[in-house]
Amino acid sequence: MAKKRLHTKSRFGCDQCRQRRVKCDEKAPICSMCKQKGHVCIFSRIGPRMRPREDCIHFPRPPHGNICQLTADVSSSVFQGSQSARNYPTPGSTPPQLAISTRSRELELMHRWGARTSVCFSTKRNLHVRDLVARKALQHDYALNALFALASIDIACSSEDVTRRLDYGRSALQYQNRALIGLSNVLCDLSPANCDAITISSILIMVCTMVQPLLRLNQDNNNPEVSDIVLSAAVCVKGISAIIDISDQWLRNGPMHFLLYQRERDLSVPSWTTFPIERLHSINRDECSGEVHGLFEDAICQLKQYIDLDVSVVPWLMTVGQPFRNELQQENSMSLLILMHWGVALETFNNTWWESFAGRRIVEESSTKLLSRGNPWPLPTTWCRQYVGLQG
Numbered sequence: 001m002a003k004k005r006l007h008t009k010s011r012f013g014c015d016q017c018r019q020r021r022v023k024c025d026e027k028a029p030i031c032s033m034c035k036q037k038g039h040v041c042i043f044s045r046i047g048p049r050m051r052p053r054e055d056c057i058h059f060p061r062p063p064h065g066n067i068c069q070l071t072a073d074v075s076s077s078v079f080q081g082s083q084s085a086r087n088y089p090t091p092g093s094t095p096p097q098l099a100i101s102t103r104s105r106e107l108e109l110m111h112r113w114g115a116r117t118s119v120c121f122s123t124k125r126n127l128h129v130r131d132l133v134a135r136k137a138l139q140h141d142y143a144l145n146a147l148f149a150l151a152s153i154d155i156a157c158s159s160e161d162v163t164r165r166l167d168y169g170r171s172a173l174q175y176q177n178r179a180l181i182g183l184s185n186v187l188c189d190l191s192p193a194n195c196d197a198i199t200i201s202s203i204l205i206m207v208c209t210m211v212q213p214l215l216r217l218n219q220d221n222n223n224p225e226v227s228d229i230v231l232s233a234a235v236c237v238k239g240i241s242a243i244i245d246i247s248d249q250w251l252r253n254g255p256m257h258f259l260l261y262q263r264e265r266d267l268s269v270p271s272w273t274t275f276p277i278e279r280l281h282s283i284n285r286d287e288c289s290g291e292v293h294g295l296f297e298d299a300i301c302q303l304k305q306y307i308d309l310d311v312s313v314v315p316w317l318m319t320v321g322q323p324f325r326n327e328l329q330q331e332n333s334m335s336l337l338i339l340m341h342w343g344v345a346l347e348t349f350n351n352t353w354w355e356s357f358a359g360r361r362i363v364e365e366s367s368t369k370l371l372s373r374g375n376p377w378p379l380p381t382t383w384c385r386q387y388v389g390l391q392g
Contacts, residue, residue, distance in 0.1 A: 109151040117154040132255050136197040142182030143197045146204035149175035157357050169217045176208050195247035196256050206236035211354050214361040226365040227328045234317035296334050299324050313345045340366045340384040347388045360388045
């Protein structure tokens with residue numbers, strides 16, 4: 001009887017080797033074939049060797065909390081959220097070699113970080129953020145790759161040239177892939193020595209997860225729905241929350257204290273009273289009933305609380321809970337309307353480049369669904385569009 005032939009096909013090879021139908025050695029973040037050819041190496045399929053070991057939990061003197069559960073949240077949420085939001089340009093084609101050397105590209109990205117991208121956490125503490133993230137990036141490769149990924153996205157967002165946008169969008173995917181794999185491997189050993197770098201990297205990856213798909217790099221219009229992008233970002237926010245929960249005392253006693261735990265009222269941003277919050281409540285009363293009415297009331301009130309407290313509205317994605325996110329995934333009209341108002345708050349209140357870009361895009365794409373649904377949706381939808389500078 002003939003012996004069964006052993007399987008030698010690469011199951012988790014990179015996109016480039018799979019497209020060229022050659023065997024990939026699966027050496028992340030850059031396989032040997034792509035390294036030899038000088039190609040951008042992207043893994044859309046992540047194999048078990050690239051994932052963090054769930055049984056490897058070695059937290060030295062954790063501050064508090066259910067560590068096993070929180071660690072599972074971190075390793076699954078940050079990883080899966082980022083993976084599900086990925087948007088690979090022009091499927092079926094091999095990404096071209098970078099037009100300039102990697103070293104020159106990375107010097108450009110580091111300069112971009114210092115000149116503009118660093119205003120991604122706070123416009124008022126950007127010097128502190130710029131220097132802190134750069135220091136941690138020089139100490140940890142995964143943080144450096146997360147920095148390069150976000151700087152690439154920043155350049156792509158501000159570029160009007162399609163070719164340049166595609167080029168830097170692809171660079172962002174490469175660096176994000178490296179950062180994600182590196183971060184996954186160190187989550188098992190969260191400690192006072194690396195909690196700052198891990199927290200920073202997770203936030204940068206969350207921003208990439210939200211903004212990169214909104215660049216709409218796929219030329220065949222095979223782009224994810226805005227609701228899917230938001231849901232993926234919510235999963236990442238869950239992972240970041242778990243990291244901060246685990247390392248709360250360590251973060252409070254370190255350089256991240258000024259970023260995470262100190263807030264100053266910015267009087268330059270508009271007041272919540274300029275938002276038609278009562279109109280949201282009124283539409284919800286008229287259009288929804290039963291459990292779903294209460295669900296949306298809670299979401300509206302929670303959004304208002306974030307604005308009143310003058311804190312980032314990004315965590316609202318996790319606060320609203322899975323039932324609201326389920327309605328959003330089904331494109332319920334009221335959930336889309338609330339999401340649009342969240343987009344307005346995101347675009348308006350923190351004045352960071354990525355929140356402005358993401359908020360505007362979320363309003364723009366959500367509004368196209370509601371404008372065609374008849375009353376009462378067009379009036380509040382038009383208000384959201386005009387508030388972020390879009391034509392009504």
